[in-house]
Amino acid sequence: MTTFTPLPSLIGGLLIGFSTLLMILWLGKIAGVSGIVGQLWSAAAGDRAWRLAFISGLMLAPLLYVCWAPLPAVQIATSTPMLVVAGLLVGFGTRLGSGCTSGHGVCGLSRLSLRSLVATLTFMATAILVVWLLRHA
Numbered sequence: 361m362t363t364f365t366p367l368p369s370l371i372g373g374l375l376i377g378f379s380t381l382l383m384i385l386w387l388g389k390i391a392g393v394s395g396i397v398g399q400l401w402s403a404a405a406g407d408r409a410w411r412l413a414f415i416s417g418l419m420l421a422p423l424l425y426v427c428w429a430p431l432p433a434v435q436i437a438t439s440t441p442m443l444v445v446a447g448l449l450v451g452f453g454t455r456l457g458s459g460c461t462s463g464h465g466v467c468g469l470s471r472l473s474l475r476s477l478v479a480t481l482t483f484m485a486t487a488i489l490v491v492w493l494l495r496h497a
Contacts, residue, residue, distance in 0.1 A: 380467050383414075392463020393418070394454045457482065 380391040387410055389396075400411045422431060436443065454460045457479045459468070465483065468476020 376466060377470070380470070384467075390463055390467045392459050392467060394460035395463055453483070453486070 383389055383391045389410070391414075396411050396414050400408065400415070403411060425431065438446075457464065459476075459479065461480070461483055464473075464476040464479040469480060
């Protein structure tokens with residue numbers, strides 16, 4: 361990280377928190393992305409519509425963002441096979457932990473879920489360990 365952006369980060373965090381609050385209040389659903397995507401095709405027809413709307417919003421948001429500002433440049437300093445392995449590990453961890461960082465870290469912690477606290481601490485500890493190993497070992 362080369363720049364510190366407290367105001368945009370604060371605004372982004374507030375928007376995420378507000379949107380998860382609205383989802384709980386309006387739909388009674390948790391905004392856990394892996395659960396929403398993972399149950400998309402097995403959900404009942406009426407339950408599928410909001411899932412498709414949620415996923416569409418995730419994909420359309422960057423397209424709307426570029427109307428006001430350019431997207432930041434993405435630099436990935438690793439090989440394609442390493443990205444594939446990383447993606448598979450994230451998917452495995454999501455299944456193993458019964459959810460992802462959005463479901464556990466944002467929604468679960470705000471509901472004071474002990475299971476989500478353990479999952480989030482595990483996510484964070486694993487991420488810290490992997491970054492340390494890749495940079496220093």
